[in-house]
Every structure is written in C-alpha cells, then in structure tokens.
Amino acid sequence: MQPEEVDAARDAALAAIAAASDLEDLKRVRTEHAGDRSPLALANREIGALPPQARKEAGQRVGQARGAVNQALAARQEVLEAEHEERILVEETVDVTLPTDRRPAGARHPITTGSELIADIFVAMGWEVAEGPVIEAEWLNFDALNLGADHPARTMQDTFWTAPEGSGVVLRTHTSPVQARTMLTRTPPIYVVCPGRVFRTDEYDATHSPMFHQVEGLAIDEGISMAHLKGTLDHFATQLFGEGITTRFRPSYFPFTEPSAEVDLRCFVCKGVDAASCRTCRGEGWIEWGGCGVVNPRVLTACGVDPERYTGFAFGMGIDRTLMFRHGLSDLRALFEGDIRFTTAFGSEL
Amino acid sequence: MKAPLSWIRDYVDLPATVTTEQLTDRLTDLGLKLEAIHSAADGITGPLVVGKVLTMEPEPQKNGKTINWCTVDVGDANGTGEPQGIVCGAHNFAPGDLVVVILPGGVLPGNFEISARKTYGHLSSGMICSARELGLGDDHDGIIVLPADAGQPGTDAFGVLGLDEEVIEFEINPDRAYGLSLRGVAREAALAFDGTYRDPALRSTPAANGEGYEVVVDDPAGCPVFVARTVTGFDPSATTPAWLAERITHAGMRPISLAVDITNYVMLETGRPIHGYDLDKLQGPIRVRRAAEGEQMTTLDGAKRVLSPEDLVVTDDSGIIGLGGVMGGETTEMSATTTNVLVEAAHWDAVSMFRTGKRHKISSEAGKRNERGVDPTICEAAADRVVELLVELGGGTAQPGVTVVGTPPASPQVRIGYDLPARVSGIDIDSETVVAHLQAIGATVDADADGVTVTPPPWRPDITDPFDLVEEVVRIVGYDQVPSVLPREAAGRGLTRNQHLRRRIGRTLAGAGCVEVVSFPFVGAATFDGLGLPADDARRHTVPLANPLSAEEPAFTTTLLPGVLKAAGRNVGRGAPGVALFETATVAFPVDRGPAPIYGVDRRPDPAELDKLIEALPLQPLHLAVVLAGERERGGWWGAGRDAGWADAIEIVRILATELGVAIETSQTQLMPWHPGRCASFSVAGVQLGHAGELHPQVCAHYGLPARSAAVEIDLDVLMAHATAVTPGPAFSSLPVAKEDVALVVAHDVPSSTVEAALREGAGDLLESVRLFDVYTGEQVGEGKKSLAFALRFRAPDRTLTEAETSAARDAAVARAAEVAGAVQR
Numbered sequence A: 001m002q003p004e005e006v007d008a009a010r011d012a013a014l015a016a017i018a019a020a021s022d023l024e025d026l027k028r029v030r031t032e033h034a035g036d037r038s039p040l041a042l043a044n045r046e047i048g049a050l051p052p053q054a055r056k057e058a059g060q061r062v063g064q065a066r067g068a069v070n071q072a073l074a075a076r077q078e079v080l081e082a083e084h085e086e087r088i089l090v091e092e093t094v095d096v097t098l099p100t101d102r103r104p105a106g107a108r109h110p111i112t113t114g115s116e117l118i119a120d121i122f123v124a125m126g127w128e129v130a131e132g133p134v135i136e137a138e139w140l141n142f143d144a145l146n147l148g149a150d151h152p153a154r155t156m157q158d159t160f161w162t163a164p165e166g167s168g169v170v171l172r173t174h175t176s177p178v179q180a181r182t183m184l185t186r187t188p189p190i191y192v193v194c195p196g197r198v199f200r201t202d203e204y205d206a207t208h209s210p211m212f213h214q215v216e217g218l219a220i221d222e223g224i225s226m227a228h229l230k231g232t233l234d235h236f237a238t239q240l241f242g243e244g245i246t247t248r249f250r251p252s253y254f255p256f257t258e259p260s261a262e263v264d265l266r267c268f269v270c271k272g273v274d275a276a277s278c279r280t281c282r283g284e285g286w287i288e289w290g291g292c293g294v295v296n297p298r299v300l301t302a303c304g305v306d307p308e309r310y311t312g313f314a315f316g317m318g319i320d321r322t323l324m325f326r327h328g329l330s331d332l333r334a335l336f337e338g339d340i341r342f343t344t345a346f347g348s349e350l
Numbered sequence B: 001m002k003a004p005l006s007w008i009r010d011y012v013d014l015p016a017t018v019t020t021e022q023l024t025d026r027l028t029d030l031g032l033k034l035e036a037i038h039s040a041a042d043g044i045t046g047p048l049v050v051g052k053v054l055t056m057e058p059e060p061q062k063n064g065k066t067i068n069w070c071t072v073d074v075g076d077a078n079g080t081g082e083p084q085g086i087v088c089g090a091h092n093f094a095p096g097d098l099v100v101v102i103l104p105g106g107v108l109p110g111n112f113e114i115s116a117r118k119t120y121g122h123l124s125s126g127m128i129c130s131a132r133e134l135g136l137g138d139d140h141d142g143i144i145v146l147p148a149d150a151g152q153p154g155t156d157a158f159g160v161l162g163l164d165e166e167v168i169e170f171e172i173n174p175d176r177a178y179g180l181s182l183r184g185v186a187r188e189a190a191l192a193f194d195g196t197y198r199d200p201a202l203r204s205t206p207a208a209n210g211e212g213y214e215v216v217v218d219d220p221a222g223c224p225v226f227v228a229r230t231v232t233g234f235d236p237s238a239t240t241p242a243w244l245a246e247r248i249t250h251a252g253m254r255p256i257s258l259a260v261d262i263t264n265y266v267m268l269e270t271g272r273p274i275h276g277y278d279l280d281k282l283q284g285p286i287r288v289r290r291a292a293e294g295e296q297m298t299t300l301d302g303a304k305r306v307l308s309p310e311d312l313v314v315t316d317d318s319g320i321i322g323l324g325g326v327m328g329g330e331t332t333e334m335s336a337t338t339t340n341v342l343v344e345a346a347h348w349d350a351v352s353m354f355r356t357g358k359r360h361k362i363s364s365e366a367g368k369r370n371e372r373g374v375d376p377t378i379c380e381a382a383a384d385r386v387v388e389l390l391v392e393l394g395g396g397t398a399q400p401g402v403t404v405v406g407t408p409p410a411s412p413q414v415r416i417g418y419d420l421p422a423r424v425s426g427i428d429i430d431s432e433t434v435v436a437h438l439q440a441i442g443a444t445v446d447a448d449a450d451g452v453t454v455t456p457p458p459w460r461p462d463i464t465d466p467f468d469l470v471e472e473v474v475r476i477v478g479y480d481q482v483p484s485v486l487p488r489e490a491a492g493r494g495l496t497r498n499q500h501l502r503r504r505i506g507r508t509l510a511g512a513g514c515v516e517v518v519s520f521p522f523v524g525a526a527t528f529d530g531l532g533l534p535a536d537d538a539r540r541h542t543v544p545l546a547n548p549l550s551a552e553e554p555a556f557t558t559t560l561l562p563g564v565l566k567a568a569g570r571n572v573g574r575g576a577p578g579v580a581l582f583e584t585a586t587v588a589f590p591v592d593r594g595p596a597p598i599y600g601v602d603r604r605p606d607p608a609e610l611d612k613l614i615e616a617l618p619l620q621p622l623h624l625a626v627v628l629a630g631e632r633e634r635g636g637w638w639g640a641g642r643d644a645g646w647a648d649a650i651e652i653v654r655i656l657a658t659e660l661g662v663a664i665e666t667s668q669t670q671l672m673p674w675h676p677g678r679c680a681s682f683s684v685a686g687v688q689l690g691h692a693g694e695l696h697p698q699v700c701a702h703y704g705l706p707a708r709s710a711a712v713e714i715d716l717d718v719l720m721a722h723a724t725a726v727t728p729g730p731a732f733s734s735l736p737v738a739k740e741d742v743a744l745v746v747a748h749d750v751p752s753s754t755v756e757a758a759l760r761e762g763a764g765d766l767l768e769s770v771r772l773f774d775v776y777t778g779e780q781v782g783e784g785k786k787s788l789a790f791a792l793r794f795r796a797p798d799r800t801l802t803e804a805e806t807s808a809a810r811d812a813a814v815a816r817a818a819e820v821a822g823a824v825q826r
C-alpha cells in the first residue's frame, strides 16, 4: 500500500468514526476500519512482505495510522456511551407528581403531644413530671387538699364516686392528688408538673366533657412566694404562646391555696391591641387560663411538709381548653371522637 | 349574686365620675368577680312611653274573647299628638288609668317587633304592655297600671319602670359569703373607691325583754342566736310596692307576696336569711333542737322529708314547723290571709346547714347563705328591719316583745408578723400598709412591735388562718403588683424511664401508621356483650360508679378495646377506606378490699396508713389497644392495596417488643373478642402480656367494621418492665456467611414457632439467624400437613466455615426439629 493510500485509509476511518451516531454505528465502523479485514489491517499484513528498508518505514506509517484510528475509536466510544447512558436516564423519566400515599400516616393525639410539650417546658427548668392513678382515694382528692367533707367547694366539683356509697374512692376531679402524693413521698425542694386525665359529672357538649385533661404544677421550697408563681407562669405562657405573652392574676378562691388567684393569659392573637374585634379572646384582651396560688399551709401539714420552713405555689389549667384556643378548635368533642382526619393533622409532635 | 347599681349606691358614696365598668373592674380586682352587667332594659327598644287611656270599647268576638278598642293619649310621642288607637286583650284597667305603651318601631324582649297592624277590624298602632311582656316578671296577669303620679302622657317609661337600672352580676367565691348581700358588695365598693359607707345593718334596735314570744334553744352550738319579733294587724291584701318588687326581681328573686318579699329584701340587703311564720298557726313556745332519727315533716315546697339526728329543726307544740335555716314548714307558712307575723332571724351552724341542704338536696337562697357563713351579730338588726317594713308597707303594728336567745360566737383571733404578707406575695409591703388594709376590711387590729393580732369582722367567718390575712392585704395592695421572678433552678432528673418509654411507644406506633385516639372509659354490660365476652369473663368484673352519667355505662372499663373499636367504626362510617387506631390509657380492676379510709388532716398519715389507702384503690395498669380495619396499604398506580388482617395486629406487638428490646413468646389461644382460630397470646418471661389477632366476625359486625379487622390489647406496664435498660453493643462477624435453606413438613397444627425454636436449639452457636420464608400446604405434602421453609444463616466469629461444618449444623438443626416437632425434611 502506498503511503498516500495509508493516509487515505486513516482519514476515511477517522471520518467514519467521527460520523458514527451511536454505539451500534461505531461497532460497524470499528469492524470496517479497524477490523481484521479493514484496509489498515490488510496493509499491516502486507508489511512483512516488503524489503527491510521499506518495511521499517511502512511499519511506522501503518502503525501510526492504526494508533490514531484506535485512539479515535476509544474517544468516540466514550462519548457515545455517555450519550447512551444519558438517553436511558431521559427515557426513564417518571411523573413525580403521582400520588405516593401507599402507607397511610400515623399520628399521636394532640392531648398527648400537648401534654409532652408542656411537660418539656417545665423539664427544661429542672422540674419533674409526676403522675398518679385516675381512680383515687377521696382523702387524697379532697381532704388532704383542705377540701373536707363539709367544704362547700366540694360540691363545686361534680364528682364521680365509685360504688358502693362510702367507698372513699373517686374518679379524680383534678390532678391535685398527684401533688399530695408527691409531697407525701418526697422531701422538698419539690418542683413537679402533673398532666393527666380528670373526671367531672358534666354533660358532654361543645365545651364540657365528663373526661378532660389538666396540668398542674407544684413548687415547694424555702422562700417561695407569689412572685415565683408569676415568674413561672409568665415563662410557661411565653414558651407555649410566644414572646410577649404573659399572665395576670385576679383574686379567687381555692381551698388548696391561700392567697388564690385566677390566672389570665394575654391573648396571643390580638395581644390586647384592638381586642374588640378579636374572636379568640372575645374582646377581653385576656383569656381565662386557670387557677393558682400559694399552697395553703394546712395542705402542707396534711402532707407532711413543715409549713414553718417551706412555702409553695401551685397552679392548674385545662390542657384540652388550652389546645382549643391555641389551635382555634370550636368543639371540644373533636378531641374525643377519634376521627383520623382531625388527629393526623397534628402529626406526632405538637 | 345580682346587685342593682342603685341599691349599691344606697350604701356607698361613689364618685359621680365612676362608670359601671370602672366599678366592676375594681371589684373584680378585689375578688368579687364580674359575671355580667345586665341592663333591666335588655331586649327592649323604645319608643316606650306613659299613656293615658282615654276611651275603651269592649268588643265581644266570635271566638268568645272580648277585646278592648282603646284610644290612648301618648302626648307627642307619636309625633302627632293625636290619640293612639290600640287593641288590647286585658281588662284590668279603665279609662283615665296610666299605662305603658310601646309604639310602632319598638322592640320587646324575644325580638318582638311592634308595628301598626290590622286586627279585629281595627288598625292597632302599638301595644299596651304587661309586666311579662317587658320581662319584669311573670306572676301578674293583665297590663301594668301605673300610679296616677307616674308621669305625663308621652313620658319615657324606662325610668318610670326602673328599666334604666343596671344590674351587676358577680360570681361570689365560697370564702366571700358576705358578697351575697348588698351590704357586702357596697362595702367592697367603698373599699375600692375609698367612699363613705353606710352599713344597712347598723341600726339601733329595741333591747330584748321578757315580753317576746317564748323561744327555747336546746342546741346552742347548732343555733347560737335566735331572735323573734312579732307584728300584728298586717294587711294581707297590701301589695308589694313597685320599687321593692323591681329590686328583688333585678336581684334574681321572684316577687311572691308583700310579707315574703320583705323577708327576701332584707336577706338581700343584709345577707341574713329571715323566716316569717303565721303567728296564728303557731302553738306554744318555739323550740330548736336536733331531729330524732326518722322524724318526718313537710317543707313549704310540699316535699315530705325524713329527718336525720343531724338536722336542726324548729318545733312548737304541734311538732316540727321548720328545717332550721334551710326551709320552713308547710303548717306555719305565711299565706294570703296572714295578718299576724312572727319574724325569725337566727344564726345557724354553717356545717350543719351544709349537711342538711346536701342530705335533703335543698338548694335555697337562705341555705346558700347560711351554709357559707352569715354575720352572727346582725340578727336583731335584720329582724328589726323586717318589722319596720311590715309596719311601713303592710300597715302592721310592731309588738313590743323582743326575744333574743343566745349570743353571737366570737371571731377567733389571728396573728401574723408584719413581714408575712411581703414574704408570701413577693411584694414590698410595709407594716403601716398591713395595719391599714386589715382595718379597711373591718377587722380589729392590735398592732405591736413584731406584728398584728387581728380579730376579723363578724361577717368574715372565712378568716381563720394567717394566710387568710395575707390574702386580704395583698388583694387590696393589688395582685397586679406581684413581680415576676423565676424560682431557683432545680436540679431535676428529667423524665422517668417509663415516661421516656411511653413516648417511644407512641412514636413507634405512629411510625407504624397508627393514629392515637382518646376515649371515655365508661362501659356497661352491653359493651361487654358487644365484645362477645362470656358471662364469667374476668373483664366483666369492673369498678362500678355510684353516679354514672348513663345507666347503660355505669362502670370504669377493664379494656380499651370498646373505645378504639367504636372510634374505628365511626371512621369507617364516615367513609375512611382503612383505619389504624391506638389508645394508651389505664384500665381498672377492682381489688375488693373495702372502702378507702378517710384520715384527719392535722398531720401526715403514717406509712402504714398510706399503704392502706393505696391498697384500697383498684389496680390500674396502663394498657394499649390497637385496631386495624380495612385498607392497611392503599391501592394505586403501583398496584393493588392490602387489607389489614390478623398478622398486622401481631406485627404491631412484635414491632413494639423489638423497639423496647423485649423478648416475647407467642402462642395460639382462644379469647373473645378475637377469632377463635386467629388469636395470639403473648407473654414476657412467663408474665401475661396480652393478645392480638383477627376480630371475631360478630364483633366486626357489631362495631360496623370490615370483615377480618384485627386488634391488639396488651399491658404496657408489663412490656415496659421488661424493656432493655442498657442495650449491649452488638458483636457481629464480617466473615463470609453460609446460607442453608430447609423445608420441613410438620403436622398442620404444629406452631411454626415451635419448629423455629427447635431449629435454633439444634443448630448451635454457629447459627446467626433463622427466618421462615414460606408456608406451603397442598397435595405434595399430604393431607393434614404443612411445609415450612426456613432460611438459615451460619457464621463464625473467627473463621470462614467449611461446608462440612455448615452441613453438620444444619443437620443437627433438622434433627432437633424432627425430635421436637416431628418435622420431616422435604
């Protein structure tokens, strides 16, 4: 083969390689221009028959030409493979907007997660979470809390009694017996919060339920005053409802505490500004939240805490009610119906 | 307590600029909480005017009624000055009378709009009003006839009728019984605005003498003071003047008759309940004593009462004539013909009043005050005030006899140091302030160098303790003065282990697609019937309630299944294609150890006493119930969905056990409400944990659930008690695994868990895991048999296993399965 023919064969090969449009095409080009029967392969075979002088020269030329072709083939192969892979990925495109709801989501109940959220606010302050049974001794639910049998305030709490009459056992009307249990079994300082189920003989409607949930707090230490109660509730309110949401006290009466106060929460929607049109606080600027006070020394005595050395404060509010206004619920019954559409909206943390 | 504003102002001079809102704000700050401000004119829109009846033509109608076609002079109120033509159905008036007319455009309570309308052949332009139509009471028939001096025709009638009155309704806490009187409310108003106060109970009264009606008190502890006065010649036909009727109506009581209205008026005024007797019906001396067991009487509400020895009764020679301080008797009740009246103003023991009221379920205005504590020193004044009004308004004659038995009990003295209010409140309060504020509430204050010895005023029986005085001082200083200070940081221990575990359980269940519900724990026999529980099932032995809301659900539940099943049925009924619910709550099992003791409160019960208290309570384990009904996985573009079944329920228990690191044993059992062939029983270290499986078809039907719905109920206390405390780090080999599959044929009723356990046991230490991957029944294995295919994985910690070692271990495993379960390798 003449040198020009080698160059021509090489150029033809390179052109064909460059023109190969896909891997299939390139395979054909490879056979045609670099295969056993390709012009350059044939030229290579001819070299052995040439005289030594010419053999060296031709060998060099043919070798260079085949090298260039192989290199081009490899490069083209790489390009086309990449293109091929890319095309496959394009072809594999799916509609990512298809629904993917094969496994329905679970959720925890907002009363559970709400109780945990509240508990965690107090745990972060170094408090502990105390618990007790919902079917409770009358003495712990009432007497130990300065609510003797002849206390008019006892009739304010419409109590479920267990049969027979005189059993001395009730469905607890508040979580306060947990406070009594805590004082009876621990020595101060005591800082506990008690969330839980409570019962009253209320007919079931949009705002009343025979079963509801309360959270109560109790702090017993040396030098505790109403100021600490206020500080704690302000902190609690801010954590639960946001910066600037604090509380106010109004005189009230609870046998368990003296002095006693109603605690109002600054409306977290209108913040007391232009309250008139606010639906959350109904124009008050404040929301009735719960009761609180300084633990009555009589309660400390009944529970074995030295009232000369220690003072304490206690507070309590409804968890259900707190959730109702925090989340804008209009009907308490939504909490107890068990409709999954309600509960799943809250997920597994509040 | 409803207090008309004008009545409050009778006893206190308030600055003219004080608005009702300012007054109620300050009283709320002091502890008399505002409930509502009512206007007597609520629901009425004018024009409402005085009219003078000019003519009145009776016109009999076909329906038998007679109407009056009237012309009424309403002055210029109708814009023309012409007489107004009005049809009126009442007959208790005559031409010349002054009446109350509402003109077209006005509105009466109930959103009743007045317009000129054609009726009985006339154009009636307005209405002549009755008390009932104006919301002023419902006891008088006919229209209101005003006194002749009520005003000129056309005068606005709101003022004439007292409809311009504002009435403040307070919520009175049990410790502020004095707030159940105008006397007490006005005192607080005086305190709020530093106004001059005139005590309506401060009056000079005639001294006791021997001429009064004879009264003997056998139980001075129950009735420390009994005052009796008599009025004779009272005119029983005298009517209650409008001002008095309006005031007691505004205060929330119904006018009844002049004599009764007067006693109610004085009770509202002073807080002291008064009882009036028809003197002519009394026989012999009045005697106050405790009732004998089983004695009977009829109270003036007509109810027959069987009395207890704790009840205080008023008697005469005829027997019992009143339930002292709570309700009078029928036999000596004042009537429409009573002319001679005996007035009783007595102080009663509050606890006794409370118990009697509760025992006989009597809730009266008198009882409400007596049981909370009334000023014992004003009996004479209150009786004298009643006598005064009976004379003044009813034409009676006050008899000179004055009976006073007993003396008011003294208020106990209470001592506090000057620093106590500041220490308890956290507010800087100096000693002068302490003294001044305690004096302001009417207490006698004996101040010395360290503190004060206080005699509370007699209307404050609630003040018995040092902290009661603190509250009095602090409420006057103002609760808004309490600073906001965080207590010191406590070194808390965080959540308890069980609290953490419960959160973990909840999150795990939510992660498994279950939605938490909260149900009421009330159940009854029908609930258990719905679950198909046999008559002797332990779960039917419940803690009964003495006063359930519903007779169908009179007990606290022993199982959470009814709650979750009901909720699942509700979701399915509302169109949910599938539902997975869970609930965690305590249930209750009776211990039947008798009543829980009631201890005193003057000391802590000792540990043995506390144990006794706790032991009397029902067992209250924390349970978990899960129900899985309908779609567990949804169908879609990816393929078909999958309905929940028995295995999903069991998987829930396995997931929880794995999460908590608890090894559970599963066995086949039969227990309602589960399908008899599809119920698993779980235990942990020999302790019963609970059950899971497919629900019985009848139970699914009962709760409206799809067939094959499944449920779980386990005792979480048991599960948590066995949770791994500290998980040891797992050691595992990275050498190559050797896999062996074996198919074993066993009898149909051999549990796979038995075969698996045998394989594990036989394979020895080299076995890394065993997993059942297929179950086959059919011709190839023969009738009554099944083939279980297990994948065994072997691995050694220190070497690559040889084929010989692996085969030997596998053969040993199969051999053990053959021995234990009669397994034959296929």
Ligand SMILES: [Zn+2]
Pocket (backbone or CB within 6 Å): A267, A268, A269, A270, A271, A272, A275, A278, A279, A280, A281, A282, A283, A284, A285, A286
């Ligand atoms: Zn608001």
